[in-house]
Amino acid sequence: MKITHAMILAAGLGTRMRPLTNERPKPLIEVAGKALIDWNLDWLNAGGIRRVVVNSSYRAEQLEAHLAGRAHIRLSREGDPPLETGGGVLQALPLLGDKPFLTMNSDAILVNAAHAPHPVVQLAQAWADNLDFVMLLVPRARAVGWQGAGDFMLDAGCIRRPQTGEVADYVFTGVQLMHPRVFADAPGDTFSLSALWKQRVGPDGWYQRIHALVYDGSWINVGDLAGLEQAEAYFATA
Secondary structure, three states, X not given: OOOOEEEXXXXXXXXXXXXXXXXXXXXXXXXXXEEHHHHHHHHHHHOOOOXXXXXXXOOHHHHHHHHOOXXXXXXXXXXXXXXXXXXXXXXXXXXXXXXXXXXXXXXXXXXXXXXXXXXXXXXXXXXXXXXXXXXXXXXXXXXXXXXXXXXEEEEOOEEEOOOOOOOOOEEEEEEEEEOHHHHHHOOOOOOOOHHHHHOOEOOOOEEOOEEEEEOOOEEEEOOOHHHHXXXXXHHHHO
């Protein structure tokens, strides 16, 4: 399978980046002299994806003007407040085709390992007809700028949330491959993509129809001011 479509989730309010986002949307904040949205688009292009949907809400005109010079970009503007991650994808679904497509957050940078195939290729290779999602996780040790705990326990590609007292070793990168059919049971117009994951939790706590891969490179979280500082330090010493 070849992944042809992707969506960058860029409609957030950027509250954790204030005051930098008082006058501009978070995807236009620069790291190492390059806007976050351009880091994302270049990463997708390197993986062979040319058709990209970008959603917008807060200061949408600025983001749309920035993207005007990019080819093969489709825009999905939301109202105020934005529709959250799941609602945003649901609204943009007519632009994403009828085959599995990739989504990613706009506030992270992925630095691929030199020896490994591009993660877009790895996700496509991991896809199977009995899956609804394939998620890209990263070990906490390679999650630059991440201040929280881990997100998932991982065993042979299967995942679950940690139980009380457990330490999760893996963080979700925000990158995932999904089939459009998962939105048939959308819980409304405004919801998080994690609500669709929860619909697939089995009796033993392990997610069903969801597979996960481990990212070989470094994932740089630029979700807040501390993450931005660490991102700049990362590239200053790279």
